[in-house]
Amino acid sequence: MNEVILSVKNLKKYFPIRSGVFQKVVGHVKAVDDVSFELRKGETLGLVGESGCGKSTTGRTILRLIEKTEGEVMFEGKDVYKLSREELRKLRPNMQIIFQDPYSSLNPRMTVGEIVGEALIEHGMANKNTVKAKVEEVLEMCGLSSYYIKRYPHEFSGGQRQRIGIARALALNPKFIVCDEPVSALDVSIQSQIVNLLCELQQKFNFSYLFISHDLSVVKHISHRVGVMYLGSLVELADKKEIFKNPIHPYTKALLSAVPIPDPTLKRERIILEGDIPSPANPPKGCKFHTRCPYKMDICKEVTPEYKDIGNNHFVACHLDGR
Amino acid sequence: MQTVRSVEAKIREEKILGPWQLAWIRLKRNKLAMLGLYILIFMVLLSVFGPMISPYNMETLDLSNISAPPSLSHPLGTDEVGRDVLTRVMYAGRISLSVGIVAVLISVLIGSIVGAISGYYGGIIDAVLMRIVDIFMCFPFLPLLLMVAAVMSDYKIHPNYRIYVVMFIIGILSWPGLSRIIRGQILSLREQEFIQAAEALGLRDRRKIFRHLLPNTFSSIIVSATLEVAGAILTESALSYLGLGVTPPTPSWGNMVNAVTDAYVFQFYPWRWVPPGICIFITVMAINLLGDGLRDALDPKLKH
Amino acid sequence: MDELLIIKNLKTYFYTDEGVVKAVDDVSLRINRGQTLCIVGESGCGKSITAMSILRLIPDPPGKIEGGEIIFEGKDLLKLSDDEVREIRGNKISMIFQEPMTSLNPVFTIGNQIIEAIMLHQKLDKKEATKKSVEALKLVGIPRAEEIINAYPHELSGGMRQRAMIAMAMVCNPTLLIADEPTTALDVTIQAQILDLMRKLKEETKTSIMLITHDLGVVAEMAEYVTVMYAGKVVEEADVIELFKNPKHPYTLGLLESKPQIHIDKEKLYSIPGQVPNPFNLPKGCYFFPRCERAMEICKEVMPTLKEVGNGHKVACHLYGGDNNE
Ligand SMILES: Nc1ncnc2c1ncn2[C@@H]1O[C@H](COP(=O)(O)OP(=O)(O)OP(=O)(O)O)[C@@H](O)[C@H]1O
Ligand SMILES: Nc1ncnc2c1ncn2[C@@H]1O[C@H](COP(=O)(O)OP(=O)(O)OP(=O)(O)O)[C@@H](O)[C@H]1O
Ligand code: SF4
Ligand code: SF4
Ligand SMILES: [Mg+2]
Ligand SMILES: [Mg+2]
Numbered sequence: 001m002n003e004v005i006l007s008v009k010n011l012k013k014y015f016p017i018r019s020g021v022f023q024k025v026v027g028h029v030k031a032v033d034d035v036s037f038e039l040r041k042g043e044t045l046g047l048v049g050e051s052g053c054g055k056s057t058t059g060r061t062i063l064r065l066i067e068k069t070e071g072e073v074m075f076e077g078k079d080v081y082k083l084s085r086e087e088l089r090k091l092r093p094n095m096q097i098i099f100q101d102p103y104s105s106l107n108p109r110m111t112v113g114e115i116v117g118e119a120l121i122e123h124g125m126a127n128k129n130t131v132k133a134k135v136e137e138v139l140e141m142c143g144l145s146s147y148y149i150k151r152y153p154h155e156f157s158g159g160q161r162q163r164i165g166i167a168r169a170l171a172l173n174p175k176f177i178v179c180d181e182p183v184s185a186l187d188v189s190i191q192s193q194i195v196n197l198l199c200e201l202q203q204k205f206n207f208s209y210l211f212i213s214h215d216l217s218v219v220k221h222i223s224h225r226v227g228v229m230y231l232g233s234l235v236e237l238a239d240k241k242e243i244f245k246n247p248i249h250p251y252t253k254a255l256l257s258a259v260p261i262p263d264p265t266l267k268r269e270r271i272i273l274e275g276d277i278p279s280p281a282n283p284p285k286g287c288k289f290h291t292r293c294p295y296k297m298d299i300c301k302e303v304t305p306e307y308k309d310i311g312n313n314h315f316v317a318c319h320l321d322g323r
Numbered sequence: 324m325q326t327v328r329s330v331e332a333k334i335r336e337e338k339i340l341g342p343w344q345l346a347w348i349r350l351k352r353n354k355l356a357m358l359g360l361y362i363l364i365f366m367v368l369l370s371v372f373g374p375m376i377s378p379y380n381m382e383t384l385d386l387s388n389i390s391a392p393p394s395l396s397h398p399l400g401t402d403e404v405g406r407d408v409l410t411r412v413m414y415a416g417r418i419s420l421s422v423g424i425v426a427v428l429i430s431v432l433i434g435s436i437v438g439a440i441s442g443y444y445g446g447i448i449d450a451v452l453m454r455i456v457d458i459f460m461c462f463p464f465l466p467l468l469l470m471v472a473a474v475m476s477d478y479k480i481h482p483n484y485r486i487y488v489v490m491f492i493i494g495i496l497s498w499p500g501l502s503r504i505i506r507g508q509i510l511s512l513r514e515q516e517f518i519q520a521a522e523a524l525g526l527r528d529r530r531k532i533f534r535h536l537l538p539n540t541f542s543s544i545i546v547s548a549t550l551e552v553a554g555a556i557l558t559e560s561a562l563s564y565l566g567l568g569v570t571p572p573t574p575s576w577g578n579m580v581n582a583v584t585d586a587y588v589f590q591f592y593p594w595r596w597v598p599p600g601i602c603i604f605i606t607v608m609a610i611n612l613l614g615d616g617l618r619d620a621l622d623p624k625l626k627h
Numbered sequence: 628m629d630e631l632l633i634i635k636n637l638k639t640y641f642y643t644d645e646g647v648v649k650a651v652d653d654v655s656l657r658i659n660r661g662q663t664l665c666i667v668g669e670s671g672c673g674k675s676i677t678a679m680s681i682l683r684l685i686p687d688p689p690g691k692i693e694g695g696e697i698i699f700e701g702k703d704l705l706k707l708s709d710d711e712v713r714e715i716r717g718n719k720i721s722m723i724f725q726e727p728m729t730s731l732n733p734v735f736t737i738g739n740q741i742i743e744a745i746m747l748h749q750k751l752d753k754k755e756a757t758k759k760s761v762e763a764l765k766l767v768g769i770p771r772a773e774e775i776i777n778a779y780p781h782e783l784s785g786g787m788r789q790r791a792m793i794a795m796a797m798v799c800n801p802t803l804l805i806a807d808e809p810t811t812a813l814d815v816t817i818q819a820q821i822l823d824l825m826r827k828l829k830e831e832t833k834t835s836i837m838l839i840t841h842d843l844g845v846v847a848e849m850a851e852y853v854t855v856m857y858a859g860k861v862v863e864e865a866d867v868i869e870l871f872k873n874p875k876h877p878y879t880l881g882l883l884e885s886k887p888q889i890h891i892d893k894e895k896l897y898s899i900p901g902q903v904p905n906p907f908n909l910p911k912g913c914y915f916f917p918r919c920e921r922a923m924e925i926c927k928e929v930m931p932t933l934k935e936v937g938n939g940h941k942v943a944c945h946l947y948g949g950d951n952n953e
Contacts, residue, residue, distance in 0.1 A: 260815075
């Protein structure tokens with residue numbers, strides 16, 4: 001748990017907004033706006049935040065599935081954005097992704113065996129004769145019977161499809177996996193199966209996960225550290241225990257207090273946020289959260305709070321820090 | 324644990340149905356489409372084997388028996404030089420159907436590759452290819468065709484070779500439409516997560532295009548190709564009328580209908596133009612029925 | 628207590644090419660006035676279809692209500708004419724649908740749609756209705772209500788749309804509000820806003836709420852009474868505190884165990900083995916049998932019935948009461 005495997009510095013991704021007949025760029029959606037963090041070997045970093053705050057975009061920009069606007073992504077000491085296409089392609093097996101939607105992320109016209117095995121062949125990790133055995137092994141590891149190998153995705157339930165997606169990523173022996181809401185589309189009873197599977201695999205193979213989710217209770221269960229995003233920026237990042245016990249940023253506090261607890265006898269003080277999330281195309285000046293913050297001060301409207309370590313590896317971006 | 328085993332054992336016994344098998348099952352439920360399919364098979368069999376079992380040769384003249392009305396020995400009568408109309412209709416079927424099919428194969432080949440490359444790479448490659456498509460779409464083909472026909476006549480090109488030229492021309496005429504359709508589909512498929520997954524796996528472009536993208540457009544390729552066969556048969560007959568299509572003495576359904584040059588033939592020798600006309604009509608209709616059925620059956624949202 | 632809605636032995640089936648789906652199979656429920664009933668269960672267990680059966684919104688074909696009674700304020704809704712049902716829909720009973728975008732008409736403004744509902748059911752003129760709609764939008768916490776009333780659905784965010792739906796459902800002061808997963812598509816902070824809002828509205832207007840969800844946290848927060856469904860059947864029902872303190876059915880237990888909880892640390896999550904059964908191929912006995920860790924011989928053959936086990940707690944499982952133990 002020491003070696004840094006991934007380091008992201010000042011990552012930005014702006015999507016152009018086009019309009020009019022000539023598709024002129026009239027503005028930018030600041031989907032990811034200056035995000036920095038590090039991920040160590042065998043560690044899980046949870047990434048939480050409201051829908052549209054840029055979690056998926058962060059994950060995909062790190063893997064260079066979409067191009068960045070600015071910033072730096074170092075994976076095992078190599079700058080992902082300085083590699084040629086072919087070099088990147090060769091690096092891909094080391095960094096994988098599990099998608100949120102187990103339906104659209106599997107090619108409906110390929111069998112499970114092809115889905116899991118094709119990249120093995122493509123990267124020379126197996127040949128036509130050995131691939132079947134390997135695929136069977138990975139499927140079994142993910143809790144799927146190996147005789148599913150000739151079946152098509154439409155014959156599986158959501159949970160099973162998600163396992164196929166996991167098997168596809170694992171087959172390549174990756175070191176780092178972006179889990180983009182891998183359980184959000186699943187039923188509670190299936191969710192826990194997948195979460196347990198991911199935990200087990202991590203213990204076995206020392207994977208590093210970037211675990212994206214909006215379900216705080218799942219993130220709390222699976223992560224070692226947790227980052228909270230709001231409107232494209234990280235507002236707080238700390239050790240799991242620390243952030244759940246001692247949240248500093250008002251948004252984190254609101255988020256934590258809003259999670260419904262399945263215990264009807266427990267009544268809590270709840271912070272209800274006013275208003276809606278501002279548009280990421282036109283984020284508020286100063287602190288992006290000031291339009292909804294219950295503690296906002298005059299300075300917040302003008303000055304963007306710095307994202308800094310307040311000790312204990314607890315990063316936070318708020319003018320209130322330390323108080 | 325025992326129960327889990329028994330469930331798995333049951334799954335093992337279940338038949339595995341691929342997407343194509345499912346599509347076939349759905350198609351079989353569609354009565355109209357199946358009718359279209361049966362008619363089409365009948366027409367194909369008739370064209371392929373009909374001329375072989377016919378006692379007449381389609382080119383044998385019988386000047387003693389000119390424009391004879393239908394009779395027992397000539398079920399559809401004879402034409403102006405005494406050839407058996409039934410034999411010629413069946414033989415013409417070979418020509419018309421193969422013109423349709425080959426032209427569409429050419430069109431599918433060019434159209435899907437251009438469409439796929441254009442949609443996949445986007446940017447400048449897309450812009451260039453789509454301008455070429457535009458040029459093809461607004462190119463004045465009729466004058467060109469008239470020219471080609473004139474040249475072919477001048478050089479006395481044998482009718483059998485002219486067929487290939489016609490196939491080629493029709494194929495060239497119709498690929499731009501198809502490539503637009505494929506490009507549109509690829510553009511929307513490219514946004515799907517499984518393509519991002521393919522990218523994340525580090526697959527090569529070739530594999531992504533030919534294994535991931537194009538197979539998912541097969542259903543629309545098949546549907547438009549089917550409908551295009553009908554279009555090609557009609558185009559061929561229209562071209563024949565201008566003297567650009569397949570030229571006599573090689574018969575095609577188109578040029579047989581177009582052999583009617585005056586009201587007299589039209590009125591008094593209907594057996595010379597009605598049968599090929601009916602053939603065109605029911606073949607095109609059958610293909611359209613089948614195409615519509617395929618469209619429903621191949622619905623990519625694989626409902627289970 | 629004063630019963631508002633009683634569903635007795637409701638059966639709603641779908642006739643598909645592959646076979647009959649018994650989406651709702653012999654379900655009985657009741658909701659008292661001013662009470663919140665939560666229905667929980669896995670995706671596809673028939674929660675939405677139960678709700679839609681109440682409003683007689685089942686697409687026919689392929690669906691059909693095959694039996695049972697739905698008694699609302701003493702009248703059997705299944706015996707009313709279509710016109711009478713339409714009179715009740717949106718007036719006495721309103722529904723918030725699972726997917727807000729599909730239930731708002733994209734070509735009319737939000738205001739148009741609310742005003743129309745008010746004019747139709749409350750016989751107010753346009754001016755009063757407009758005033759009332761603005762009030763309703765303000766009540767659900769939509770800022771700039773006067774402007775939003777002229778906005779089209781696509782111009783609103785998901786949370787605003789859902790709130791507009793709630794405003795629309797609440798304007799006519801329904802006696803029963805059916806909310807089908809009103810917050811599933813939303814974020815926790817917006818979800819908290821909306822749950823808070825529904826609770827306030829209920830206190831103010833004494834509306835009964837039938838809340839469908841699969842989030843046990845939401846259940847604990849909102850419900851007074853809970854019904855757990857599995858594969859088209861009710862497997863357990865009880866008062867909310869009783870259910871969470873003393874869950875009985877192995878499926879309910881599994882659900883409660885498998886959800887990670889933010890205030891409790893666990894080494895490993897419990898998970899119910901296996902999958903939801905295929906609706907065309909349900910087991911003969913207890914539908915939960917293939918996944919149940921406490922299954923017995925009898926469970927394979929005999930379907931358990933819903934029985935009272937004390938405290939108003941009902942459960943359908945051979946482990947409790949009757950068939951087996953006594
Ligand atoms: N291809 C794109 N073009 C333009 N804008 C985009 C694109 N992809 C994402 N965005 C915008 O970027 C922002 C962040 O999107 P992203 O998908 O990363 O959010 P998210 O945090 O993953 O949300 P969710 O929880 O809903 O998945 C959103 O406002 C979205 O509208
Ligand atoms: N139009 C339909 N045709 C056939 N079957 C249907 C139809 N609508 C629903 N069903 C079936 O009825 C069953 C119950 O569906 P329902 O929508 O009530 O589930 P649900 O409990 O609301 O699930 P979710 O949590 O996913 O909303 C499902 O098995 C579904 O497949
Ligand atoms: S900087 Fe100000 S507005 Fe922003 S979160 Fe902190 S207190 Fe609130
Ligand atoms: S009846 Fe039997 S199988 Fe069903 S839940 Fe109870 S113990 Fe399990
Ligand atoms: Mg996302
Ligand atoms: Mg539902």
